[in-house]
Amino acid sequence: MLSVLRQVLWRRRISTLWWSLGVAGFAALLALAYPTVRDNSELDKTFAGLPPGVQAALGLDPGSPLTSPVGYMNSQYFANVLPVMLLVFGIGLAAWCISGDEAAGTLELLLSNPVSRIRVAAERASSLVVLLAVLTLVSSATMALLAPAVGLSKGLSLGQIVAATTATGLLALSFASLAFAVGAATGRRSIAISTASTVALVGFVIEGLAAQVKVLQPIREASPWHWLLGTDPLRNGLTWQAWVLPVTVSVVLFVIGTAVFARRDLS
């Protein structure tokens, strides 16, 4: 059962361990740095003086200053560090799933066995979900463990931390699914990685600028960044927008990529 999925998890066990340590390390670092920020109200004044666009790009909003738990976590972690880590991990793994394995010359050998291309695509995509979930869990657990000790839990429940982390994981899944689909459809790992990274970066910039630039506001409605940052799950919990949209986009991308992969010539 699920032997293609299990093989990926086994193959990735060491690198997943390192990624988990990295995520836990960053989460711990940010949590432990909070006490020094918490008591520094000068920082709030400095940031309040910045243009609203810059504040938005930093994950700040007027309702939650940097020194508050929500403001600190959003601006220092959920709007940048965590998404970037999960995106790098997710896009890299997703591009490997079909196109990386194909470029390495090892996919055909697997497909010489009685496994269909659709099954390989489905189990590999599942491995992406599982491993992203592992990192999400590691991040949530680290934050949950340290938050009470450093005063980050004031006004923040465990559920809110988990909601924000999950929403960030889903953002990474959306862009990783793009890398998966492009890789599956083209067989080109470099195109898969560059397409997903470019779209993620452009989306991030648009989300930051849209606070100021009216023209961009309709565009950002279609961006996973807006579904994450615009819904502020750290404050509001996991609203439907923060999970239905990224899940739908991921499924659609998977189906399109796999449909092309199932019919095309391998390279």
Add this chain to the structure above:
Amino acid sequence: MQPSIATMELTKRFGKLTAVSGLSIEVGPGEVVGFLGPNGAGKTTTIRLLMGFIQPTSGVANVLGGSAAREGAIRRRVGYLPGDFRIDPAMTGNELFSWFGELRQNYNRARIGELVERLHLDPGRAFGTLSKGNRQKIGLVQAFQHDPDVLILDEPTSGLDPLIQREFLDLIREAADRGASVLFSSHVLPEVERAAHKLAIIREGKLVTVSPVRQLLDRARHRLELRFAAPINAELFKGVPGVVEAEVRGDTATIAVDGAVGPAMEAALRGPGLLRVRSAGDDLEDLFISLYDQAPEVN
């Protein structure tokens, strides 16, 4: 009897390049067919069409009466070795064999142990740490481990030392004896000669000939090096039937003969004391050359 491997008017184009053109070959149960041709002739493309990795532009590539591309049940009965066999460098032979055994729902530990022993393979070492020859052995074990009904092998002996090559030829023969069909591509004529019943030769994507091995070899160009007791006359082999090239240097003559070698030997016996005859090995290139020269009568 229905052939286990059959291509009919198989054609594959990549853009403007026609890699395989109107190719029809068949391999019956218990039959071993050597698939020969120069680099870029379309051997690997044909094999990938049979395995379903790429779709034919036109024509049919059937394995066990169906499409390996669409039917997993067919692939379960196929052993496949790619021309460039590679797996995850961190994976060991044992890990691969049990994984593929699981995927094929046929994990025969005893058979794997036997193959590992016969090929002198250390199955516990990571693929990335192995030499070319040992990597190839892992490829051979995974192709044979489930005793498939069809074996499709792309350059199976590349990197193997002569002792292991012989073991491999035995494996092929045993597979054929129990009724399996074998199609394997190669550059090395002696190994094909020992293992195959028939040779299929392709060039530029087109079939040049399918013939019993012996019949082809009898017609093939043959190189001989002859050493005499004394320097010989440069004219010794002139006009001798079958001799297409003769180079004389002191007491040694190197000749190339198409077809029967008898007249050339008779001529040699007229020389000044024939000491030694060395057959310079049947070069595949020579076989191709003589075949292409004779192409009209071959077809």
